[in-house]
Amino acid sequence: MYDVKRLQVLAAVVENGSVTRAAAALSYTPSAVSQQILRLEREVGQPLLERHPRGVQPTEAGHVLVGHARKVLRQLAAAESDLAEIAGLRRGRLDLGTFPTMGASFLPLAVRQFRSDYPAIELTIHSDREDGLVQKLEEGRIGLSLLWDYEWERMDAERLSLTALFSDPTVLLVATDHPLAQRRRVAMTDLAEEQWVIRAGGHPVVEVLERSALAAGFTPRISFQANDYQEAQAMVSVGLGIALAPRTAVLNKHPGVEVVSLGSSAPPRRILVAHRPDRVRTAAEIAFAEVLVETARDYEAEVSGGRS
Structure with a gap:
């Protein structure tokens, strides 16, 4: 030597x-x-x-x-x-990406833990649509981001380095006075005669409905197109129709709505954390990714325990 x-x-x-x-x-x-x-x-x-x-x-x-x-x-x-x-890790900053349903549910839990462990790191969080988050990752404007995908269109694992965090099930939203509100679980085959409230603008949950309805043998009849899940819940609460949503999107449930399990008759989405594979990751990025994995383990166990 x-x-x-x-x-x-x-x-x-x-x-x-x-x-x-x-x-x-x-x-x-x-x-x-x-x-x-x-x-x-x-x-x-x-x-x-x-x-x-x-x-x-x-x-x-x-x-x-x-x-x-x-x-x-x-x-x-x-x-x-x-x-x-x-x-x-004793100083510096970290730029993260997220999307609205994660920013309103899971991500704050991870942020709270990370800030407790590394209080000197300045966090900046960017909320965007998925294509915007991917672009920010590729341009280096954020170091890592929460993303999602479904089984029929998986995120490109060569384009980004991906770690699966947890499965986010698709659930059914019905008004509290709807006949299905007292059911613990229903199947998509039970819903052929219903009117549907959907998300506007080609939202991914619309494709979930279309694929699930096709597998169940019917074409959904649309009564309203909502701009967000709060508006969708409001319309469901007054009986304009029923709706599908990821479970994380309705943790803050409208008082006039019941959330019913669909079991395996509607596909879940996969929640991911991603970074650019050719990027030299900072210690803060690595530490936050580890916090996300730990938080996801506890989060999924808690949510699973609360399912009907």
């Missing part, structure tokens, strides 16, 4: 073309540089430099060793940078 400092000196001499210039770049004396090179040559067992009146040139062995030395020095610099990032 060769001394790293001597490898650094050799690389400096080759890059600068002379012992004197290398000494100035390293803040050494020329004599100290020459001594380090001589010791390295004794370790290697062969000459590394050819001395000329106007400077030095590496021998063939010198060329080979300098090439390896540069790799070693880059790796050490990367290690120092990584260690500095670990120290960054």
Whole structure:
């Protein structure tokens, strides 16, 4: 094993073309540089430099060793940078992405835990549609983000590095005076004659309804298109129709609505945390991802325990 400092000196001499210039770049004396090179040559067992009146040139062995030395020095610099990032858990900032239903349900639990563990880290959270979050990840404007997908259109695992957090079931929303309100569970096949409240603008939950209804053998009849889940719940509460929603979207339930399980007759969505695979992750990003995984484990167990 060769001394790293001597490898650094050799690389400096080759890059600068002379012992004197290398000494100035390293803040050494020329004599100290020459001594380090001589010791390295004794370790290697062969000459590394050819001395000329106007400077030095590496021998063939010198060329080979300098090439390896540069790799070693880059790796050490990367290690120092990584260690500095670990120290960054005592200060710094972290930019996260989320989408509205997670921002209103699961994410605050993770944020509370992270702020308790790392109070000096400044958190900035960006809420957006999924395509906007993916763009922010790819542009480096956020370090990691919560995302979602369904079984028929999985997120591209080559485009982003993904960790599944938990399964978010699709549930049925009915008015409290609806005949199904007292049921613990219903199947999509029970709902062929119902009117439906859906999300406007091609929302993903509309495709969930269409696929689930098709599998159950009917075409849903639409009575209202809502701009958000609060509006959808309000229309369900007055009997305009029934609706589907991810469970996390209705944790703050309208008092005139009941949430009924659909079991496996409607597909769940998968909640993910993502980062760009080629990004050098900061220690704060790694720590927050770990908090998300731990929080998701407790969250899913709590939500599962509360299901009908």
